[in-house]
Amino acid sequence: xxxxxxxxxxxxxxxxxxxxxxxxxxxxxxxxxxxxxxxxxxxxxxxxxxxxxxxxxxxxxxxxxxxxxxxxxxxxxxxxxxxxxxxxxxxxxxxxxxxxxxxxxxxxxxxxxxxxxxxxxxxxxxxxxxxxxxxxxxxxxxxxxxxxxxxxxxxxxxxxxxxxxxxxxxxxxxxxxxxxxxxxxxxxxxxxxxxxxxxxxxxxxxxxxxxxxx
Numbered sequence: 001x002x003x004x005x006x007x008x009x010x011x012x013x014x015x016x017x018x019x020x021x022x023x024x025x026x027x028x029x030x031x032x033x034x035x036x037x038x039x040x041x042x043x044x045x046x047x048x049x050x051x052x053x054x055x056x057x058x059x060x061x062x063x064x065x066x067x068x069x070x071x072x073x074x075x076x077x078x079x080x081x082x083x084x085x086x087x088x089x090x091x092x093x094x095x096x097x098x099x100x101x102x103x104x105x106x107x108x109x110x111x112x113x114x115x116x117x118x119x120x121x122x123x124x125x126x127x128x129x130x131x132x133x134x135x136x137x138x139x140x141x142x143x144x145x146x147x148x149x150x151x152x153x154x155x156x157x158x159x160x161x162x163x164x165x166x167x168x169x170x171x172x173x174x175x176x177x178x179x180x181x182x183x184x185x186x187x188x189x190x191x192x193x194x195x196x197x198x199x200x201x202x203x204x205x206x207x208x209x210x211x212x213x214x
Contacts, residue, residue: 022111
């Protein structure tokens, strides 16, 4: 059974992808960005990231939102991928995998446009079997599973579950509410559950998104 610790300010992720949503402001998200060994920026995020004085190992995209100054400054780190059939987050995940990443933390996936926020989350869910992906926002984190898994938690932590198919069987241990008849027939049904202690478990046979509020 896989185990998912809670993201912490002391974590030092190997690879962070900074997407082009709102720049991270939450304490955990900012610490993960500052502590990352490598940061790959979607091109729309590079300006704000470089303004902090940091440098990404790579910038990925079609560079339609990258200034001429940064194009020159980061010339040896630019990965031009003009394919319009996928977005820059998809391209950045692909690059990270090509570079050998086994685990990726995605920041900046939310904000600015609501449709992009939903799209980024669904995109990460579709790639859960390519690489371990953790999406961290300012108020909580998302993980993606398709098998039985355990999650570090704390009493009264808010937890939400989303199965990507209504036929998915799902049950829980250590949460206050059990999915009705071991199914979530609509994606909103698993919102605002509650952890009872230091750990909970999800038993599922299909793609499932697990959200834990900090």
